[in-house]
Amino acid sequence: MKIILNLFTVLLLIPSVVRAQVDHIGAQATLPDHPRILLLKGEEDAIKRTIGADKAWAKLHGIILAECDALMEVPPIERIQIGRRLLGKSREGLRRLFFLSYGWRMTRQENYLRRAEKELLAISAFSDWNPSHFLDVGEMTMAVALGYDWLYDGLPESSRTAIKTAILKKGIEPSLDPKYNSWLRTTNNWNQVCNAGMVYGALAIFEDQPELGKKIVNRALESVVISMAEYSPDGAYPEGYSYWGYGTSFNVMLISALEKAFGKDFGLSAQPGFLKTAGYMENMTGPSGLPFNYSDAGSGVGLEPAMFWFAARQKDPSLLWVERSHLLNDEAQQLIKNRLLPATMLWSAGVSTAAMKEPKALMWTGGGKTPVAMMRSSWTDPAAVYVGFKGGSPSASHAHMDVGSFIMEADEVRWAMDFGMQDYESLESKKVDLWNKNQNSQRWQVFRYNNFVHNTLTINNAMQVVNGQAPITAVSKTPAFMNAVTDMTELYAESVQKAVRGIALVDKSYVVVRDELENKAAPTTVRWTMLTPTDVKILGNNKAELTKDGKKLVLEVREPANVVLKTWTTESPNEYDAPNPGTVRVGFEIPVAASAKTALTVLLIPQKAEKLGKKAVEPLAKWPK
Template identity: 65%
Template sequence: MHSNQVYYFVFFLFIHLSVFAQTDHIGNQTKFADHPRILLLKDGEKGIQRTIDSDKTWAQMHQAILTECDALLAVAPLERIQIGRRLLSTSREALRRLFFLSYAWRMTRQDKYLQRGEKELLAVSNFSDWNPTHFLDVAEMTMAVSIGYDWLYPNLSESSRSTIKTAIRTKGIEPSLDTKYNSWLKATHNWNQVCNAGMTYGAMAIYEDQPELAKQVINRAIDSVVLPMGDYSPSGAYPEGYSYWGYGTSFNVMLISALDILFGTDFGLSQRPGFLKTAGYLENMTGPSGSAFNYSDSGLSGELQPAMFWFAQKSKDPSLLWVERSQLMNHDPKRHVKDRLLPAVMLWSNGIRMSQISAPKSTVWVGEGRNPVALMRTSWSDPAAIFVGLKAGSPSVNHAHMDVGSFVMEADSVRWAMDFGMQNYESLESKKVDLWNSKQDSQRWQIFRYNNFVHNTLTVNDELQRVNGKATITSHSSSPAFMNATTDLTDLYQNVLTKANRGVAILNQSFVAIRDELETPATETTVRWTMLTPATVKLISKNKAELTKDGKKLILQVEEPAQIELQTWSTDPPHDYDAENPGTTRVGFEVKIPANTKTALSVLLIPASSASKSTPNLQPLSQWPRD
């Protein structure tokens, strides 16, 4: 037997054994729908056209996609350019181009989009590989090529079909069967969601050529993706934060939607505990300013999230789209064309008109899980509304920072209490920073933006938070006069504090209060209270600071302890690998607490619009109202 024959015999024997060991979700279904079969079946364009015709906002979005495709016509196909260990930027641009061009072809049947799409498909199919050592690159490229292959299939030449489907199999799916590259199958984070989605799209695209291989990959995805989906339980708080919700959850929805459309079932995935509730998390994570609560490795800018339209349709709740409505109606559609999944918003729009989207009824959202959060606001429609987000959780969670107990705060359309969010990974990796080691003494926690010294939380004796510590949301209330949430931070400061509880509240729709109740061990303890702000800070007394930004003002007032002195600290980067932080300041105070002492730290944030009102007396956390 020739060596090639031996290879293929062993390869397909492995596939057979793997299939035998799996749950056979697909069963005896031996024939799939003809191409196109991924996400949008034949004639599905008619429903999208009705949506476009029914609302000018959708017509403008559709036209923005076509205009972007017209701009792509003169752009050279992608080249295999790897940055550091990643080909990811190339894979993502391939997904954007091929999703856009394939959408444009299906909606207009203009040959220019078909020809440009085919050219891109052949270019990336001829790459030497799709970088399986960083498998996200393979996953996104496989999804890109699979959508293009499937949606353009009826009009691709036979030679192009052969080249493209071979690339999907050999550069996409087959590396996912190699244990050197597929550790993501057991991951509980976004890699699992993205990689299983990409491989499933590849399997769907080439099913008629490799039916056993395709079945294995799809069955494997259904079995494996439940691992990260477990992190949505119980109430939908996504542990990796806003930006990674936009990554992991969006690809999870791409997977579920494709399964449902092709098989008429999503095999129970959408009903996993907490998954449909995660739309509430995402909606509430955006403040009135349009900025996100950007804890952990997240960006600040709020973005249009196509997956939210799938959630709204699945939950039959148009109010989930209130923030997306704002994104669509208040911004030029061209702002959104860099989103590689943007055409999905047209697929999942479900004919909804902007006038049918109303504001949510609740102004408080609390989610438990691995990184619990509490989110509250005074209004959904007033751009000057007060907004507060409180984060609990643990630094040990994927992509987490030492930001447990941290908060953000907005009023008068200004983000007064902020978070730096992520630093570009390559900027750290290129300088040999040990970024992905999350052990207590690792270099990761020396990165300025990642440790607790720069977050809006407590630092005790100049020490780091405990990596394996965890905080839960211990109580909350949606009472309009006293919206609040509390968290127990004791586990984060296990060796330096006997007890640490924090509460954050919006009082009388006018003030924000932060109260910490602490107990010290048998030694004197120094506690630093910090708030990071983009405002100009003027210290006007020992316990009062005036913050100014964009012509607006906020007063930071320490209610207790009485004997403190507010101060500011620089945000200049301490290491050559740290990002610059222009226009930012840390404001706060330090207090020495005697041994075996109970004390409280109470701070009010007073917007200028509330400056004339009487400030409330802050009660102990045990007396705060609870739902």
């Protein structure tokens, strides 16, 4: 009777919009027995065959088990909140429980089961999972649901009761409260992560709460497509590299779990651009192994388990060229930081490292909210030339004022760089109004976030227009002149009639950056900036020599002819900004008369290309398309 009353109370909390949703599941009210999430009973055998057939997979399996052994003497996590987040604890809980549960499924070693049970009970006893920052609840619910489901047969009834009660009370029920569930309507990674966590919770306790479980799954199917629309049309993920690794990974965790439980994904993987996003992610890594880290991205890289799901789904092992390097070369201490690492084993589909060949295309472009273009001279040469170039808008989720910015590598050096994000807590703890994106908000005073420090233009010492949008308007994959063009006019609309930037990789050897500007009826001052971690020596008015690690690159301004190259510091006057040692900005400023048209043409010439003949740089309208 008590269970019925509790269920009735929960159903009353469900908003009418959820009750009115389409019933995607239909009459199916039963699921496979436990384990039912991601890996059904008996499917361990396929993973064991993969391990036996390839040393790289055997090594990764061994690394996961070694970390399970290391966790034996580590006490369970405690509920310690930092600022507004419990997220670090949620993520560590997911990492431990995924590893230990995998260890139990694959070996049946009792110590893995008992250690995981201890973790599950400790987390279940927390006062709450911090619903005011619901990502924390999303990840913690996934962690506990996965452990409960995978360890179900080995858990005593008392532990099962405590764990499934926590999933319901601290995971699912808070998601029904409008005070905590605004993520249901967002277009960013919160939608993907939180919906995935809630579905895992619903699947784990489905036999106890079948009607509630169906409602949670149906709700997720209606909600997650809002965020998945961001991949359209080509797979470029608006939030950039790091958040692709977050939002997309949890989106794949959701789809994979649905497929196992229901035998279908209800059309999620067919959402426009979603399967194409694997190409985006692969191309976002340069020959150095570093990412194109625009917007709120870090510089850290690592194995991406979701890429194995995409490669298996598309039957294209070439999508794993970057992952192959991580699989073969990353140290165990780096690999075990990834809380979803065991999913790599689940999604391996038996692919051998020998089958992971390099991609054929040297350029990838994608439109959408944050359009990007990436081009390179080679996939196999570590000294290859690589350029990443972006359009978009500062108004996009996690975006910076970096529209028109680019990064560039050659000879295993990143010559043109992006700082990426600053740790959120370091700014929030100093009362920085970080998440206000109004034109004059404090967010844009953060040194790493505005256009002054990105590899783009600054006009009249002003910020880019937050609501401006820069589409990529032309692209050519011609090997001798790979290029992309973006119209940045809206970003500088207060000062110019036109602002267009094109970037080209010429003869797979050197890079051209060309800007074409047309002023309104007032003069302007235009600054061209490039951020670099190198030593800069000004050789003359229009040339600078950049050096790092014994390598050299020449920055040459072709036009206008009368520029004076200079450098600017990367030290910030704000006490809340992170330090930026070993970096400098190089560039120039020019006055442009009222109503005048001007062009800025800059060449970035690696040392091995210095003696090559340089082609005349045509106006953007004449660039190959």
